[in-house]
Amino acid sequence: MKKYWLMKTEPETYSIDDLKRDKTEHWDGIRNYQARNFMMKDMKVGDEVLFYHSNCKVPGVVGLARVCKEAYPDFTAWDLNAHYYDPKSSEEKPRWFMVDVAYVATFNEVVSLRAMRETPELEGMRLLQKGNRLSVMPVEERDFRHICQMAGH
Numbered sequence: 811m812k813k814y815w816l817m818k819t820e821p822e823t824y825s826i827d828d829l830k831r832d833k834t835e836h837w838d839g840i841r842n843y844q845a846r847n848f849m850m851k852d853m854k855v856g857d858e859v860l861f862y863h864s865n866c867k868v869p870g871v872v873g874l875a876r877v878c879k880e881a882y883p884d885f886t887a888w889d890l891n892a893h894y895y896d897p898k899s900s901e902e903k904p905r906w907f908m909v910d911v912a913y914v915a916t917f918n919e920v921v922s923l924r925a926m927r928e929t930p931e932l933e934g935m936r937l938l939q940k941g942n943r944l945s946v947m948p949v950e951e952r953d954f955r956h957i958c959q960m961a962g963h
Contacts, residue, residue, distance in 0.1 A: 813852060814954040816860040816937055817875070817911070818945040826861050826873040829913045834878055837946075838886045838908045839894040845946040850881045850907045852948070859911055860949060860957060862937075863920070870922035871957055879910035917961040931956050 817837060819825070829835055840846050859875040883904035887896040899905035926932050935953045936942055 813854065813857045814860070814949040814951050815848070815853065815857060815877075816862050816871070816947050816949050818862045818864045820865045821863045821872075822866075825863065826913075826916050829861065829873075829875060829911065830916060832913070834910055834912045836879075836884075836908045836910050838884050840884070840906060840908065840946060841894065841896070842944060842946075845944050846907055848946050848948065849909050853877050853881060853909050855880055858914075858954060860954060864945075868920050868922050870920040870924075870926070871917065871961070872920050873916040874914035874958070874963070875911040876914050877909050878912040881907040881909050884908040915963060917963060919961065921957050921960045925960065926957070929956070929960070 824835070837849070840849060855877055857877040859877065860871045861873045861875050863869060863872050883901070884894070884906040886892040886894040887899035887904070887906045888901060889895055894906075896905060926935065927938055932938060932953055935949065936947050
């Protein structure tokens with residue numbers, strides 16, 4: 811059964827335009843156990859993703875991606891020079907995992923966090939709950955479809 815997700819990134823780090831250029835990319839650097847567990851246990855090839863830009867002028871959903879490779883160890887955790895290095899993770903005992911995502915589409919306009927907050931149909935969405943700062947989170951199909959509709963997609 812297909813699932814739906816929201817994955818956050820800062821556009822200066824990796825944007826929807828970067829994914830469009832690269833076509834597919836590994837989603838590394840997740841260092842929250844709950845987000846990691848979503849990727850490890852629940853994400854499957856074919857799951858659909860709302861691609862979200864955070865920490866920018868207009869945070870919001872900017873496009874769509876699809877999971878194209880299921881969870882495998884995040885090798886950036888073992889790289890001493892990597893931003894996401896974790897000395898407690900090793901090839902023998904990986905602590906962190908990642909998935910690969912493929913580009914699907916860029917929205918003509920951002921579906922802003924503000925617009926989502928102002929949309930009664932999305933009031934139960936996990937992203938909009940107070941204190942929810944996860945970079946990877948499940949999304950109900952109805953919320954996924956509604957955001958796509960808001961984007962004219």
